[in-house]
Amino acid sequence: xxxxxxxxxxxxxxxxxxxxxxxxxxxxxxxxxxxxxxxxxxxxxxxxxxxxxxxxxxxxxxxxxxxxxxxxxxxxxxxxxxxxxxxxxxxxxxxxxxxxxxxxxxxxxxxxxxxxxxxxxxxxxxxxxxxxxxxxxxxxxxxxxxxxxxxxxxxxxxxxxxxxxxxxxxxxxxxxxxxxxxxxxxxxxxxxxxxxxxxxxxxxxxxxxxxxxxxxxxxxxxxxx
Amino acid sequence: xxxxxxxxxxxxxxxxxxxxxxxxxxxxxxxxxxxxxxxxxxxxxxxxxxxxxxxxxxxxxxxxxxxxxxxxxxxxxxxxxxxxxxxxxxxxxxxxxxxxxxxxxxxxxxxxxxxxxxxxxxxxxxxxxxxxxxxxxxxxxxxxxxxxxxxxxxxxxxxxxxxxxxxxxxxxxxxxxxxxxxxxxxxxxxxxxxxxxxxxxxxxxxxxxxxxxxxxxxxxxxxxxxxxxxxxxxxxxxxxxxxxxxxxxxxxxxxxxxxxxxxxxxxxxxxxxxxxxxxxxxxxxxxxxxxxxxxxxxxxxxxxxxxxxxxxxxxxxxxxxxxxxxxxxxxxxxxxxxxxxxxxxxx
Numbered sequence: 032x033x034x035x036x037x038x039x040x041x042x043x044x045x046x047x048x049x050x051x052x053x054x055x056x057x058x059x060x061x062x063x064x065x066x067x068x069x070x071x072x073x074x075x076x077x078x079x080x081x082x083x084x085x086x087x088x089x090x091x092x093x094x095x096x097x098x099x100x101x102x103x104x105x106x107x108x109x110x111x112x113x114x115x116x117x118x119x120x121x122x123x124x125x126x127x128x129x130x131x132x133x134x135x136x137x138x139x140x141x142x143x144x145x146x147x148x149x150x151x152x153x154x155x156x157x158x159x160x161x162x163x164x165x166x167x168x169x170x171x172x173x174x175x176x177x178x179x180x181x182x183x184x185x186x187x188x189x190x191x192x193x194x195x196x197x198x199x200x201x202x203x204x205x206x207x208x209x210x211x212x213x214x215x216x217x218x219x220x221x222x223x224x225x226x227x228x229x230x231x232x233x234x235x236x237x238x239x240x241x242x243x244x245x246x247x248x249x250x251x252x253x254x255x256x
Numbered sequence: 257x258x259x260x261x262x263x264x265x266x267x268x269x270x271x272x273x274x275x276x277x278x279x280x281x282x283x284x285x286x287x288x289x290x291x292x293x294x295x296x297x298x299x300x301x302x303x304x305x306x307x308x309x310x311x312x313x314x315x316x317x318x319x320x321x322x323x324x325x326x327x328x329x330x331x332x333x334x335x336x337x338x339x340x341x342x343x344x345x346x347x348x349x350x351x352x353x354x355x356x357x358x359x360x361x362x363x364x365x366x367x368x369x370x371x372x373x374x375x376x377x378x379x380x381x382x383x384x385x386x387x388x389x390x391x392x393x394x395x396x397x398x399x400x401x402x403x404x405x406x407x408x409x410x411x412x413x414x415x416x417x418x419x420x421x422x423x424x425x426x427x428x429x430x431x432x433x434x435x436x437x438x439x440x441x442x443x444x445x446x447x448x449x450x451x452x453x454x455x456x457x458x459x460x461x462x463x464x465x466x467x468x469x470x471x472x473x474x475x476x477x478x479x480x481x482x483x484x485x486x487x488x489x490x491x492x493x494x495x496x497x498x499x500x501x502x503x504x505x506x507x508x509x510x511x512x513x514x515x516x517x518x519x520x521x522x523x524x525x526x527x528x529x530x531x532x533x534x535x536x537x538x539x540x541x542x543x544x545x546x547x548x549x550x551x552x553x554x555x556x557x558x559x560x561x562x563x564x565x566x567x568x569x570x571x572x573x574x575x576x577x578x579x580x581x582x583x584x585x586x587x588x589x590x591x592x593x594x595x596x597x598x599x600x601x602x603x
Binding site for chain 2 (some may be wrong): 070071088122123125
């Protein structure tokens with residue numbers, strides 16, 4: 032990576048063009064990008080637009096400009112401001128999908144391990160670990176008296192004697208407290224095959240190499256058992 | 257013996273077609289589904305017509321008077337074409353009315369079945385029928401026609417009013433991709449009327465394009481320059497209830513303000529035109545073609561807008577697409593001329 036005198040990285044135009052070409056090649060691109068009259072109904076209905084400098088109308092307009100420079104300006108923090116609620120797609124008179132374009136751009140950012148993707152995904156390391164290694168991520172032992180006040184006044188009681196309470200549920204796969212449910216090794220192996228085929232592990236390796244190593248250790252253990 | 261021509265629909269196009277044919281000495285049968293002649297302008301009590309604000313009653317009243325006083329025109333109110341058959345180059349039609357069924361043979365037929373106002377309740381984001389103070393241009397026109405210029409919720413004069421353009425038009429979600437042509441001019445006209453009636457009332461128009469085509473542009477400029485109507489580029493994304501019995505329009509002002517949420521006393525939706533169930537009904541009964549927009553399909557949109565795909569059956573007015581009353585009247589004349597030529601040749 033090249034840097035200018037202020038330490039800001041210089042991204043060559045050819046690279047920006049490559050990113051745009053990658054987005055355009057996506058099988059969803061033609062369906063998501065249609066005509067646009069700048070009516071602004073998408074931005075008017077956009078929840079994050081109330082809080083951030085984010086506008087689905089701008090997303091679509093930049094995409095329609097086919098200008099790699101303009102599209103590149105969204106690849107850093109901009110694409111991560113979207114809530115992915117798809118209100119824009121629900122109300123666009125042309126049936127454009129700015130939310131869908133964001134999904135395409137995010138996937139590129141993640142696949143290529145862009146800094147913005149790494150930063151945004153960092154707080155989700157635990158979720159990624161649990162989901163990819165064990166197939167589920169919310170577990171009973173996460174319930175703590177002080178953790179979820181919005182869950183109501185009985186949260187203190189709910190957090191005690193977890194194992195006993197779980198035993199009361201007559202489902203063999205729910206007799207665990209460190210997982211939402213116990214996933215059979217066969218199921219886990221199938222899950223890993225799917226992740227392999229779909230490139231999920233490769234993506235994790237790109238955005239978080241150390242997390243990838245931890246997950247691979249677990250995967251190897253399960254696969255060799 | 258004189259020629260017999262059937263005119264289906266007693267709105268501006270059908271009335272003018274019938275009148276012109278009667279003046280040529282043709283025996284005209286005018287079949288109207290409603291209890292009265294005059295079509296939508298009469299049904300929804302249009303008050304003043306753009307661009308010169310002449311009373312709608314004068315225009316439509318004139319057409320009705322001519323049709324009703326002509327000895328060559330037989331009018332069937334509350335009627336329908338219950339059976340229709342080709343008979344060589346002629347047509348056998350059964351007209352069902354409160355007076356019974358009558359089968360007649362016609363030399364040619366003019367279809368002038370008009371349009372339906374788009375029902376804004378079909379687009380949930382506008383909360384039409386949810387809030388009393390959200391109405392549409394036909395409701396406002398009727399209110400003005402009845403001399404009832406007030407907020408529906410409390411009968412008070414409004415302090416600010418928003419017009420929202422392209423409701424039910426140019427929107428793939430409601431299935432209408434076309435522009436309804438007249439709603440921009442109607443909205444601008446009504447905005448001016450509101451400002452004249454309530455000088456203290458602020459009037460906003462939210463648009464994605466303003467299509468006051470031709471000389472109607474004069475009204476648009478007048479609205480801005482003489483009546484201080486606020487013209488804002490941005491489609492409203494949502495209408496919700498606000499404080500003090502207001503309705504909030506939420507959207508993006510794409511040129512100036514960015515996001516906005518403005519409480520209004522009244523919102524007027526510029527709902528567009530649709531071919532309505534009568535278009536497909538006519539298509540089925542008479543063997544006509546429908547276009548992809550749900551209107552009747554002319555043989556040639558440039559050369560022969562008034563001809564259908566069937567020899568001897570002609571089209572006039574808004575049944576072939578959204579248009580102004582003046583255009584419908586002109587097409588009534590054009591269809592009459594063509595129906596007459598066909599009738600004389602095959603009589």
